[in-house]
Amino acid sequence: MSVIELHDIVKRYQSGEGTIEALKSVDFSAERGEMVTVIGPSGSGKSTMLNMIGLLDNPxxxxxxxxxxxxxxFTEDELTEERRTGIGFVFQDYHLLPMLTATENVELPSMWDTSVDRHDRAVDLLRRVGLGDRLNHTxxxxxxxQQQRVAVARSLINxxxxLLADEPTGNLDQDTGETILTELTRLKEDENVAIVSVTHDDQMLDYTDSTVRIVDGVIQEVSRA
Structure with a gap:
């Protein structure tokens, strides 16, 4: 069974110039342990599609x-709970809190759940992404x-x-980007997580299991590696 499925999704927005149809009858699915990369030109609907997958917007x-x-x-409260427990996010700009250590940043999404102590898992995740010697660095x-690796570890804490990745290598040089992609590939298998990424970075295509090309809100092609 697919962990996430979009069925015949249409998304319309109202603008000053009228109605914009950002997604047009989109079907999509991803399974655990699979990395799917969504590509397409700017304004093609990639981010809107990622928002649907991440339950950040309603169709x-x-x-x-x-x-x-x-x-x-689902109500907004129900969607918030689904996001908190079932979906991790990796952003291009990291979104780390500057006053917290790497470990504290990774723990942050779990701090509202007082029934569990995620400190040991945060440390383990940081070690697994090669930051065992940076646990207390801001x-x-x-x-x-290294900040992007912290962001990857944080996305897996719960x-x-x-795991949704929005341009995860966009701010990185090629060698560092390859390191991040290697880590994501290993973690998808270790954590049995479905990874869906939106990117303009062609090097991601060497690591993905399937590629979805979207143009003008329509999925034009789905190809497997």
């Missing part, structure tokens, strides 16, 4: 299924690639089923 038409459950009509003491 105008169509349905969203998470682990077999229809979550299309973001200002880390390189861009043991999500899905």
């Amino acid at each position: 105008t038409e169509g349905s969203v299924r998470l682990d077999g459950r229809d979550v299309t009509d 973001p200002g003491q880390l390189s861009g690639g 043991e999500p089923d899905i």
Whole structure:
């Protein structure tokens, strides 16, 4: 069973010039342990599609299924809980808090759940992404690639089923980007997580299991590695 499914998704926005149809009858699915890369020109609907997968926006038409459950009509509180427990996010700009250490930044998404102590998992995740010697460093003491590794570790702290990556190598040089992609490939297998990334970076295509090309809100092609 796919962990996330979009069925016949349409998304319309109102603008000063009228109605914009950002997604047009989009079907999509991803399975655990799979990396899917979404590509397409600027304004093609990639970010809107990622927002649908991440339960950050609601479709105008169509349905969203998470682990077999229809979550299309969930309340905002219910969607927030689904995001907190089942979806991890990796952003291009890292979004680390500058006053916290690497370990504290990784622990942050779990701090609202007082029933569990995620400190040991945070340390383990940082060690697994090669930052065992940077546990107590703040973001200002880390390189861009190291900050992105912290962001990857943070996205996995709550043991999500899905990891969404928005241009995860966009601010990195090629060698550092390859390091991040190697880590994501290893972690998708170790954590059995579905990774869905949106990118303009062609080197990601060497690491992905399948590629989805979207143009003008329409999926034009789906290809497997």
